[in-house]
Amino acid sequence: MYGFESCGTGEIDQAAQAADLAFQQYRNMDAKTIGSFLNTIASEIEALGDQLLEVCDSETALGQARLIGERGRTCGQLRAFADLVIKGEWVQASIDTAIPDRTPVPKPDLRRMMIGIGPVVVFGASNFPFAFSTLGGDTASALAAGNPVIVKGHPAHPATSELFAHAIDRAIEKCAVPNGVFSLLQGQGNELGTGLVKHPLVQAVGFTGSERGGRALMDIAAARSQPIPVYAEMGSINPLFVGPRTLQAQAESIAAGLSGSVCMGTGQFCTSPGIVVSVASEIFETTLKTKLSEAPRGYLLNPQIAASLQAGLENLNNHPQLEWLNRAEFEAGSMTPPNAVFKTSGKDFLADKTLSEEVFGPVTLYVVCENAAQIMEIAENLDGNLTASVHADEDMELAAKLFKVLEQKVGRVIYNAYPTGVEVCPSQQHGGPYPASSISAATSVGAGAIVRFARFVAYQGAPDKLLPDALKNENPLGIYRLLNGALSRDSI
């Protein structure tokens, strides 16, 4: 393994000052330069070749196949943000033209668009060392919106983070982007992260991790003399709801699909399905138990996660209203946990809020309800989640009712599928009501992620030459704009 010095107050201030200085240059670069910068970062990541995969595998044990896929996703999202920026419509340009002879007062010319906000701090996540870490989605979207980024590297994969920092350094040089647009600070403990969130020049925070960690950052940011937004994507149990008739009809296939989703990435995804809510079915129960027991054990990311899962499984095992259907050993020190399924009743689940807490790892809880009404009751009492899945081809009335309730509880309602696998596209919503996310309106995946690091500014009565291209009369970017309230590509 590698040794890294922890960064201190000096490095925090240096990175923030450099970022603030770079912002004044970077924010005014044209969209093609910023787009080309993002594309070059992607190419430079690819140019790291096998070394990146080997170093990351040695730090995370995620394996080549998974890491190749995640690298593809990481480069893909950088390129998608490049396209978005070059296209230019993400700024939501809007123009209301003047009516000088309006009575009783003239109507002024007003034009509005989104612009970047300044230095953004991104916390690397351990479970996606590529896609949600140093050069992951938060960094890509913040850079795309015209902001410098300071990454607080995750201590579980420092060498991987350093390789990414080299890649972006090369892109900075090739594209003649100001140096301070990116810094990587590494360190153990909480002081580094806390110091970054407190720094007066920092304007927003991106975080993926635990509810406890995310809430701590939210509290620090809210207590600043200038409070700033923290976009934290936190815990989630991603319930799967199966209609009673659908369970009878598809017990084996749903059990198999769920088992695959639970085991994926050794359960270390924010979208891992932590509970399945349905009625009793012996076939479903047996199949699920068998599939999970037969599935090969995966590797956990780091000893902290292993210790926490060990404690979590013990808690569940000791819970008087829970039955561990496929009880298996998870020895202290082991990094390969069993794929576990527990069982409880709908009534007991409703009575104990702690059963709605995420256990990070390949663990799911089969909640056996008495009937469809109790399934609905569980949906209605759900806390905020990233996703909820509904399997109800044979229960369409229940499906309609579940959709109406679940859309209020989660960011993404899934039909006939499983929550793991988060497609990167404009219609993705990866963020739900608290505690799934700190700011439920925002998404951390997909094109919509860019607006987290931007705000609107309006210009009143400004001459064309003082306006940004997106708002100029001639519409030089050829983008759709809201023109007196209606979308249009017209010039004025």
Place this chain on the structure above:
Amino acid sequence: MYGFESCGTGEIDQAAQAADLAFQQYRNMDAKTIGSFLNTIASEIEALGDQLLEVCDSETALGQARLIGERGRTCGQLRAFADLVIKGEWVQASIDTAIPDRTPVPKPDLRRMMIGIGPVVVFGASNFPFAFSTLGGDTASALAAGNPVIVKGHPAHPATSELFAHAIDRAIEKCAVPNGVFSLLQGQGNELGTGLVKHPLVQAVGFTGSERGGRALMDIAAARSQPIPVYAEMGSINPLFVGPRTLQAQAESIAAGLSGSVCMGTGQFCTSPGIVVSVASEIFETTLKTKLSEAPRGYLLNPQIAASLQAGLENLNNHPQLEWLNRAEFEAGSMTPPNAVFKTSGKDFLADKTLSEEVFGPVTLYVVCENAAQIMEIAENLDGNLTASVHADEDMELAAKLFKVLEQKVGRVIYNAYPTGVEVCPSQQHGGPYPASSISAATSVGAGAIVRFARFVAYQGAPDKLLPDALKNENPLGIYRLLNGALSRDSI
């Protein structure tokens, strides 16, 4: 005057429970019903006739002419939100169609749109008893997004608030909208507002008022077990920057325009210009002083504002680096303050942060800089503001530099005009970096205000019949949608 009982914990919980219950019905009403409800509220406000103007004038001393104008604006913005909701594009619908044969994994069908969030608490503002109070912009935008609203009436105009409550009650009845969709709670002191922001069923807060008041609500909301967003529009000094050559050329007209803007509404607008930054000009100084002294004194809204302005003027008067150019008496107990202009140097202004604090009332500070460079230095050191105005027809190089700095400091950059008068239209941005606003990306005026009270939800693989109209294949609403990343009105 009228007497009103203060509401307590019981009423808070009752209103929140009623709102939450109403939400489940109201959120599912079709856009035409919600639009018609908003239009009916506007008609019912108009149907209150002269009584509304008389009652409000007796409570606020704002006068008939101003109140007629403000009523027009209030009804206008209700109708604008009705149009927006009926048109249906505000939900930002986005559809990515499935690619079942994509390798290595199939692409799912994903569709995303904005939906309402639940009960919203709105704090009535004293300075706009119609447009930013009981049925003002916050209430209109929250209702438009499908949310119930609980208004904490401003204690300075309780009878006006009651009349508005009657108007919306009649609209609720006429449109068969659930009762709990609107409640008005009145009371003195902080307990009522605090209790509302703390109530677990409340999902967001709209507030217009002082920085101290707004920050207190932000802190309460951030400390909840489920933190919620507070959209607070707070203090602002709305600086006016005048280029040196432009000041020489237009000293008298700019002094006259500024004087009119300072006196408007007795300076009790959030966009009142509190400082003017330029170089020395005797003509400008004399004209401004004369115009402000000659302008008739206006009435203040309430004794609290009068007392606070009295203290503010005394502080400015006692400040060693400030000169009160048109010193005049403002006797204790008087409700008609002098229209005041103070003078200081650019250097002294930069040296004392307290001079950037808002003094609510018809007061402005002429900051005399040595040169254009010092004007820029003041712009660069500006805190967050709602607006900044630039007069620089003869100083276009300075204008370009000011625009690049000011767009980072304010929500609206104004050219060749004055900040008072906030046009209600889609391109308006009424909200700037902290402390002007709590959430700088948001606007409290214009069509964009609706998204404050909504969040995105995505549906994956859902059958058409389970989708909201905005996302159905046939595009029954005929709206623009992002279809595989490009705006389109096509059906699928």
